Amino acid sequence: MKRGKKAEKEKVEAVEAVEAAEGEEDNGTAVVSKKAKKGKEPEAPILYEDPPDVTAAADGRAANMKITSWNVDGLRAWVKKKGLDWVREESPDVLCLQETKCAEKSLPAEITSMPEFPHKYWSGSTEKEGYSGVAMLCKTEPLSVTYGIGQEEHDKEGRVITAEFPSFFLVTAYVPNAGKGLVRLDYRKTWDVDFRSYLSGLEQRKPLVLCGDLNVAHEEIDLKNPKGNKKNAGFTADEREGFSQLLAAGFTDSFRHLYPDRAYAYSFWTYMMNSRSKNVGWRLDYFVLSAGLVPGLCDSKIRNKAMGSDHCPITLLLVV
Amino acid sequence: MKRGKKAEKEKVEAVEAVEAAEGEEDNGTAVVSKKAKKGKEPEAPILYEDPPDVTAAADGRAANMKITSWNVDGLRAWVKKKGLDWVREESPDVLCLQETKCAEKSLPAEITSMPEFPHKYWSGSTEKEGYSGVAMLCKTEPLSVTYGIGQEEHDKEGRVITAEFPSFFLVTAYVPNAGKGLVRLDYRKTWDVDFRSYLSGLEQRKPLVLCGDLNVAHEEIDLKNPKGNKKNAGFTADEREGFSQLLAAGFTDSFRHLYPDRAYAYSFWTYMMNSRSKNVGWRLDYFVLSAGLVPGLCDSKIRNKAMGSDHCPITLLLVV
DNA sequence: CTTGAAACG
DNA sequence: CGTTGCAAG
Numbered sequence: 203m204k205r206g207k208k209a210e211k212e213k214v215e216a217v218e219a220v221e222a223a224e225g226e227e228d229n230g231t232a233v234v235s236k237k238a239k240k241g242k243e244p245e246a247p248i249l250y251e252d253p254p255d256v257t258a259a260a261d262g263r264a265a266n267m268k269i270t271s272w273n274v275d276g277l278r279a280w281v282k283k284k285g286l287d288w289v290r291e292e293s294p295d296v297l298c299l300q301e302t303k304c305a306e307k308s309l310p311a312e313i314t315s316m317p318e319f320p321h322k323y324w325s326g327s328t329e330k331e332g333y334s335g336v337a338m339l340c341k342t343e344p345l346s347v348t349y350g351i352g353q354e355e356h357d358k359e360g361r362v363i364t365a366e367f368p369s370f371f372l373v374t375a376y377v378p379n380a381g382k383g384l385v386r387l388d389y390r391k392t393w394d395v396d397f398r399s400y401l402s403g404l405e406q407r408k409p410l411v412l413c414g415d416l417n418v419a420h421e422e423i424d425l426k427n428p429k430g431n432k433k434n435a436g437f438t439a440d441e442r443e444g445f446s447q448l449l450a451a452g453f454t455d456s457f458r459h460l461y462p463d464r465a466y467a468y469s470f471w472t473y474m475m476n477s478r479s480k481n482v483g484w485r486l487d488y489f490v491l492s493a494g495l496v497p498g499l500c501d502s503k504i505r506n507k508a509m510g511s512d513h514c515p516i517t518l519l520l521v522v
Numbered sequence: 523m524k525r526g527k528k529a530e531k532e533k534v535e536a537v538e539a540v541e542a543a544e545g546e547e548d549n550g551t552a553v554v555s556k557k558a559k560k561g562k563e564p565e566a567p568i569l570y571e572d573p574p575d576v577t578a579a580a581d582g583r584a585a586n587m588k589i590t591s592w593n594v595d596g597l598r599a600w601v602k603k604k605g606l607d608w609v610r611e612e613s614p615d616v617l618c619l620q621e622t623k624c625a626e627k628s629l630p631a632e633i634t635s636m637p638e639f640p641h642k643y644w645s646g647s648t649e650k651e652g653y654s655g656v657a658m659l660c661k662t663e664p665l666s667v668t669y670g671i672g673q674e675e676h677d678k679e680g681r682v683i684t685a686e687f688p689s690f691f692l693v694t695a696y697v698p699n700a701g702k703g704l705v706r707l708d709y710r711k712t713w714d715v716d717f718r719s720y721l722s723g724l725e726q727r728k729p730l731v732l733c734g735d736l737n738v739a740h741e742e743i744d745l746k747n748p749k750g751n752k753k754n755a756g757f758t759a760d761e762r763e764g765f766s767q768l769l770a771a772g773f774t775d776s777f778r779h780l781y782p783d784r785a786y787a788y789s790f791w792t793y794m795m796n797s798r799s800k801n802v803g804w805r806l807d808y809f810v811l812s813a814g815l816v817p818g819l820c821d822s823k824i825r826n827k828a829m830g831s832d833h834c835p836i837t838l839l840l841v842v
Numbered sequence: 843c844t845t846g847a848a849a850c851g
Numbered sequence: 852c853g854t855t856g857c858a859a860g
Binding site: 276473 | 844845847
């Protein structure tokens with residue numbers, strides 16, 4: 203059920219400037235030239251406004267499950283920046299967080315004692331303190347919760363939590379960044395294979411929702427500067443192909459499914475070079491659904507006004 | 523020429539509480555109990571107000587040289603905290619800074635371009651970036667300037683600048699901290715010997731002023747909690763003895779010379795435990811004079827209202 | 843640009 | 852407690 207085809211067209215006619223790849227930096231830092239190029243005006247930024255929530259599925263059923271995912275880039279700093287106030291306003295049934303960068307014992311009381319979510323699950327890096335880490339906070343108790351993807355090699359960095367609910371699995375993930383200079387691209391490729399296999403295994407038992415920072419912009423429409431970033435972490439052919447293979451395995455990118463042509467819709471902006479104010483960003487955060495859940499899909503939102511991290515939250519509205 | 527004997531008496535009658543040494547921390551961190559002890563009231567802090575400047579020497583000559591010394595604990599942060607505004611107000615002829623923690627290439631323009639001091643000298647650690655470092659800024663050009671104390675072993679950390687003026691040498695120093703657990707006390711003892719020998723050598727040519735963070739509280743009167751700090755960096759018998767030997771070599775602690783009984787006069791307070799608001803501090807910063815300069819001594823000030831570091835500035839008024 | 847931890851104080 | 856360079860993003 204594709205939506206908004208006509209409304210999209212109006213937004214997309216803006217100039218797609220030929221912004222050459224400059225420098226060698228990764229993941230958005232090379233995205234924008236530091237000065238206006240010779241003779242060119244600094245183009246007016248093309249902002250993006252996410253439309254009002256659709257709260258019913260195509261068949262008319264009302265959403266009964268709201269899931270929010272947010273890469274908080276340091277949970278303690280994010281709490282200080284009032285990220286939880288936004289969460290209380292949004293009031294999801296499940297809140298998934300990535301890059302918590304916080305050992306369980308160092309979690310702020312403001313979140314560990316949050317009464318809105320009586321059921322809280324944390325997974326941190328067992329090696330480096332303050333690195334990676336994900337969390338899942340639930341209003342209702344899952345049937346069960348597991349950590350990692352069942353492979354020693356991948357489960358030391360606190361990147362995956364899986365919760366089983368009556369009618370679906372919810373997996374939240376912080377996919378490994380390929381790194382500056384793509385130093386970790388090989389590992390990422392291994393991860394992509396193993397993670398896909400983990401998801402396929404789960405999916406045989408029950409449909410699933412995967413959410414989180416998947417650290418890839420899938421297609422050119424998913425980042426501001428595709429041309430300049432083909433050699434940068436998050437937009438290499440390998441990473442894009444990894445995501446394509448996930449979809450080929452029967453999963454659906456909920457946002458792109460609903461809005462196939464919607465451009466300038468991003469969930470991450472590097473802190474550098476005022477990228478966010480210019481909406482020079484990437485769509486790295488996703489809700490990916492099993493085919494069986496697509497009929498219940500109501501909306502897939504990008505909450506790009508919410509501040510507190512270099513990512514914004516995304517929210518899924520679903521009938522389950 | 524001792525001053526203020528009578529006025530001092532009134533201030534000193536406050537209760538010197540028996541504050542036991544607690545914990546193992548260094549340099550003031552162990553100075554105050556974390557809670558009030560059983561049954562004891564948390565005593566009212568004994569503050570200290572430095573009296574008005576005396577601007578003439580005992581023989582009536584007016585001061586013609588004003589030198590300020592300040593351990594800035596990170597020059598860049600200190601500049602952001604408006605340390606230079608205070609300096610402009612104070613308007614010394616020479617400004618000596620310690621713990622600049624800044625490579626010359628990273629110095630803020632606000633200080634490198636400061637027109638009040640056309641002559642600027644910098645010495646940073648050649649090994650670890652952002653460690654140690656001293657500076658000297660002068661209104662008039664010195665006859666010559668040298669760095670270090672002429673011993674390879676001591677001159678890698680940017681701790682000493684010596685400027686020759688017509689009638690005296692000015693040495694500014696950031697003396698090595700003996701470290702938590704006194705891990706560097708042995709090195710400090712070697713330093714003390716070699717530095718004293720350097721100063722004695724200089725002194726044979728011309729009288730000198732030594733200023734800076736000498737990282738020792740000489741006598742019990744020079745810190746709030748002498749009892750609890752005898753095993754801590756800055757108040758070990760070895761460090762105190764080192765300073766005594768410097769005085770025995772013919773030098774004078776200008777502040778203590780003028781104000782032999784003045785208590786609660788400190789130039790450093792650990793950032794921890796609200797020490798500064800309670801005036802739980804140490805006198806670690808000094809102007810030390812050759813005997814020949816003592817007759818020209820007008821005043822030795824502790825500017826304990828100036829904020830921007832865990833040390834406050836000190837100022838010397840002198841006839842040269 | 844921003845986070846967190848580590849070293850140092 | 853607060854600064855710095857560091858690794859990471």
